[in-house]
Amino acid sequence: MGASGVIDETETGGADPAEPSVPAADRIEGGISAERLVLFTDAVTAISITLLILPLVDLVPETASAHEGASKVITGHLDQIWSFLLSFAVIANIWREHHRTFSSVTRLTRPLTVWNMGWLLSVVVLPLPTEMIGTFGRDRFVAAFYYSTLLAGMVCRFAMLRILKTTPALLEEDSRTARQRTQDLYTESYLNVLALAIAFALALAVPVLQYYSLLLLAVLPRLGRLRRPHTTG
Secondary structure (H helix, E strand, O other): OOOOOEEEEEEEEEEEOEEEEEEEOOOOOOOOOOOHHHHHHHHHHHHHHHHHHHHEEEEEEEHOOOOOOOOOOHHHHOOOOOOHHHHHHHHHHHHHHHHHHOOOOOEEEEHHHHHHHHHHHHHHHOOOHHHHHHOOOOHHHHHHHHHHHHHHHHHHHHHHHHHHHHHHHHHHOHHHHHHHHHHHHHHHHHHHHHHHHHHHHHHHHHHHHHHHHHHHHHHHHHHHHHOOOOOOO
């Protein structure tokens, strides 16, 4: 069987001997386009990143009720503000990486959709440990919760890229550039998972580092980019 297990919004796709097969069990009954999945993912991510600010908004009436000055909303809650900025940057970055992942995807399979929902779950959960950071500070359980949530999302993205790498029929037809980009993203995603696992271990072993160890995510993947050949398109 060719790409008949891959479907889009209007058809299940014709068989093509040149394309790797997709198991029949991976079909999406009823059909759904990659564009619709991306739009849905963007909407959920936008809601999650917006929810991060709500606990800070609630500080305004709390501060007023305590008869404190307006500046106390900022100066008296620096931990909450820091955790908000941290998670805002994290969600913005993982959304960007998700966008890169799906930039050339035109068709879907059930496993790809399921892993995408797992990725979304990690994004939806993230505001909770973010609020806990602002409330409990450098608590080891909170750090483990936060890192576990991030790691779950990165593993889901890695799984999605593996599916795309092994099933090029899901990408733009006859696009060697798209396939090479997916291969590069797959390697980069592996390095991201590795970097986060190391950062997680450092955060638990050396509490003073905790969330600063996330800077490793800016190092290992960049080294991977420097080592691979430059591709255009």
